[in-house]
Amino acid sequence: SQKIEQNSEALNIQEGKTATLTCNYTNYSPAYLQWYRQDPGRGPVFLLLIRENEKEKRKERLKVTFDTTLKQSLFHITASQPADSATYLCAFNQAGTALIFGKGTTLSVSS
Amino acid sequence: DTEVTQTPKHLVMGMTNKKSLKCEQHMGHRAMYWYKQKAKKPPELMFVYSYEKLSINESVPSRFSPECPNSSLLNLHLHALQPEDSALYLCASSQGTSGVVLDTQYFGPGTRLTVL
Numbered sequence: 091s092q093k094i095e096q097n098s099e100a101l102n103i104q105e106g107k108t109a110t111l112t113c114n115y116t117n118y119s120p121a122y123l124q125w126y127r128q129d130p131g132r133g134p135v136f137l138l139l140i141r142e143n144e145k146e147k148r149k150e151r152l153k154v155t156f157d158t159t160l161k162q163s164l165f166h167i168t169a170s171q172p173a174d175s176a177t178y179l180c181a182f183n184q185a186g187t188a189l190i191f192g193k194g195t196t197l198s199v200s201s
Numbered sequence: 202d203t204e205v206t207q208t209p210k211h212l213v214m215g216m217t218n219k220k221s222l223k224c225e226q227h228m229g230h231r232a233m234y235w236y237k238q239k240a241k242k243p244p245e246l247m248f249v250y251s252y253e254k255l256s257i258n259e260s261v262p263s264r265f266s267p268e269c270p271n272s273s274l275l276n277l278h279l280h281a282l283q284p285e286d287s288a289l290y291l292c293a294s295s296q297g298t299s300g301v302v303l304d305t306q307y308f309g310p311g312t313r314l315t316v317l
Contacts, residue, residue: 134244134308
């Protein structure tokens with residue numbers, strides 16, 4: 091069956107550093123990947139979408155890459171701030187249904 | 202208006218109660234979703250409505266009954282729930298005009314449900 095994995099449950103970094111989160115998928119070739127941010131007790135918020143024919147997408151301090159050979163997406167936050175602390179979810183479309191989400195990586199940025 | 206609203210924010214119910222969760226969006230979206238999320242887990246899809254018709258039911262027990270009265274509203278009727286149904290219930294919407302699988306989703310803040 092299709093699987094999506096975010097290989098770190100938690101990531102702790104210092105303010106100002108670049109955070110890199112990883113999302114891997116198996117047994118499927120999604121047409122695109124999405125990244126969402128979720129704060130505790132709140133619904134996820136859409137951040138970025140990247141299609142299979144795009145290598146990289148940027149939005150302000152955020153960057154997403156999509157490597158269909160490695161079956162992997164990387165999500166980068168540059169110049170990280172304590173306000174970036176949250177859980178980040180990757181998601182992709184599954185044939186015949188809607189998005190399925192990875193388990194998420196909880197990022198903690200300390201000042 | 203880019204907001205999805207959900208009521209109530211919190212709900213405590215007994216196993217014999219009947220209650221409903223409500224969701225509303227005014228973005229003109231034609232697809233609406235219910236998700237269930239347990240602590241430290243990703244959202245799990247329950248139902249998808251496309252153009253007010255139920256298009257996906259992810260084998261959800263019949264004690265959960267969705268309803269889409271119109272394109273802006275989505276309800277989830279609850280009856281005879283179990284304690285393990287306690288979770289955050291999220292509603293989402295998307296444009297839904299090019300196939301639900303291609304859509305970015307807008308989530309509401311969720312209803313925190315506790316079943317005693």
